[in-house]
Amino acid sequence: MGAGKSTIGRLLAKELRLPFKDSDKEIELRTGANIPWIFDKEGEPGFRDREQAMIAELCEYDGVVLATGGGAVMREANRRALHAGGRVVYLHASVEQQVGRTARDRNRPLLRTADPAKTLRDLLAIRDPLYREIADLVVETDERPPRMVVLDILERLQQLPPR
Ligand SMILES: Nc1ncnc2c1ncn2[C@@H]1O[C@H](COP(=O)(O)OP(=O)(O)O)[C@@H](O)[C@H]1O
Ligand SMILES: O=C(O)C1=C[C@@H](OP(=O)(O)O)[C@@H](O)[C@H](O)C1
Numbered sequence: 001m002g003a004g005k006s007t008i009g010r011l012l013a014k015e016l017r018l019p020f021k022d023s024d025k026e027i028e029l030r031t032g033a034n035i036p037w038i039f040d041k042e043g044e045p046g047f048r049d050r051e052q053a054m055i056a057e058l059c060e061y062d063g064v065v066l067a068t069g070g071g072a073v074m075r076e077a078n079r080r081a082l083h084a085g086g087r088v089v090y091l092h093a094s095v096e097q098q099v100g101r102t103a104r105d106r107n108r109p110l111l112r113t114a115d116p117a118k119t120l121r122d123l124l125a126i127r128d129p130l131y132r133e134i135a136d137l138v139v140e141t142d143e144r145p146p147r148m149v150v151l152d153i154l155e156r157l158q159q160l161p162p163r
């Protein structure tokens, strides 16, 4: 959360002249409800089911830049679909940056805790190995504006061997 997936995904898609899909946004469009409301009504498992179904659907597309929510990696089905479906970029940010970038909006129910920095550290401890397991690229986003991150991704994507 706050690494910049939604922001950088959109910019990257523009550069690549590809459509951009954000699984969170697609779930909101499909349900007519926002993410916090879905967490409130259906709990995290309900949201994860919707997220898994949406990622499976979006991975069917050819030629799309897809941003997921940060927790998508928790389900093996998502990891498999993403890894098999295309190149995976892990956008890394320090917890300090994540806190700063997410402090202003109330859209992330998992960060409504007394100590969001601790929550993010705990989530990262579980998720970081999973991100690395499926990533073709690990890209640092601290101290770099989104445009620079996009240029780095474009350059490094070209250097990857063909699949
Ligand atoms: N590299 C960056 N440097 C500074 N701010 C950023 C960067 N990437 C994203 N942001 C800002 O951080 C906030 C969260 O970004 P977002 O794209 O929603 O992250 P995610 O989808 O990974 O949770 C947004 O306000 C965005 O403008
Ligand atoms: O990390 C998570 O578990 C979540 C991240 C959010 O998306 P972003 O990573 O785009 O903030 C969103 O899917 C939901 O609030 C859960």
Ligand SMILES: [Mg+2]
Binding pocket: 005, 006, 007, 024, 067, 068, 069
């Ligand atoms: Mg996002």
